[in-house]
Amino acid sequence: MSGSGPEDSDLEALVNPKIKEAIRAAVDKIGEKELAKITGVSQSQIDLALLTDQEYLPVKVVSVICQINRSHGDPNLEHSSVSACLKGTTVRLPPARKERPRLEERKRTASNPFEQRAPVGPLFDQKSSRLANFGVNTIMLLVLSYFLGGVALAPALGWSSCPGVAFSPFRAEWCLGSVLGLILGAFGSLAYTYYYFTHNV
Numbered sequence: 001m002s003g004s005g006p007e008d009s010d011l012e013a014l015v016n017p018k019i020k021e022a023i024r025a026a027v028d029k030i031g032e033k034e035l036a037k038i039t040g041v042s043q044s045q046i047d048l049a050l051l052t053d054q055e056y057l058p059v060k061v062v063s064v065i066c067q068i069n070r071s072h073g074d075p076n077l078e079h080s081s082v083s084a085c086l087k088g089t090t091v092r093l094p095p096a097r098k099e100r101p102r103l104e105e106r107k108r109t110a111s112n113p114f115e116q117r118a119p120v121g122p123l124f125d126q127k128s129s130r131l132a133n134f135g136v137n138t139i140m141l142l143v144l145s146y147f148l149g150g151v152a153l154a155p156a157l158g159w160s161s162c163p164g165v166a167f168s169p170f171r172a173e174w175c176l177g178s179v180l181g182l183i184l185g186a187f188g189s190l191a192y193t194y195y196y197f198t199h200n201v
Contacts, residue, residue: 012056014090015049018078019062023050025079026065029072039064058094062086134196141192142185149181 013019023046026035036043039061049055063082070080077084150164154177162175 010094011059011091012094013059013062013086014092015053015055015057016089018085018087019057019065019089020050021076022062022065022069022079022085025074025076026068029074030068035065035068038068056092059086059091134193138189138192141189142182145181145185145188146178147181149184150175150178153177153181153184 015023023035027046030038032043032046035041036046041057041061045055045057049057059082062085066080066082066085069076074080079085147164150162154175155161157177157180159176162173162178164173164175164178165171166173
């Protein structure tokens with residue numbers, strides 16, 4: 001047969017009775033050990049092929065077996081002709097070929113670990129945003145308590161009202177109300193912190 005025939009492919013053939021007879025003929029001519037050496041198939045695999053009906057051999061191995069029989073003058077075409085030997089058998093691609101796309105996908109995943117870590121990005125961003133909101137809310141609570149303490153709390157307690165800042169030049173201008181409001185705001189921020197981390201973590 002030509003170089004583009006099935007014997008040059010990576011196909012596998014189910015070892016049917018015709019192929020078994022060709023194997024036995026080759027073993028009778030050169031011995032099982034020599035046959036294993038020439039074909040690259042182990043003796044145990046040859047024995048298994050002869051004993052079972054579900055063993056596959058590469059088509060090119062079957063071709064070598066037929067060539068051995070032909071070179072030793074075997075007149076039986078089913079021993080020496082590849083096409084006659086393979087007639088009626090099942091030919092398939094090796095299982096490893098079928099699994100190759102999955103193996104390639106695993107290799108790509110292993111070589112690019114960022115694909116597996118992709119979900120971490122949005123999760124990290126969400127946590128950062130929540131912590132930033134917490135920090136802004138805490139600061140705003142303290143600032144608001146400071147101003148409300150001077151403007152609203154101080155008059156309620158009979159003290160003079162003060163805005164807590166002076167505008168020319170701009171500076172903090174402490175008064176009892178704003179200090180008390182800042183203290184109350186600090187306690188409020190502690191309560192807010194406890195609530196935040198017990199209900200949002």
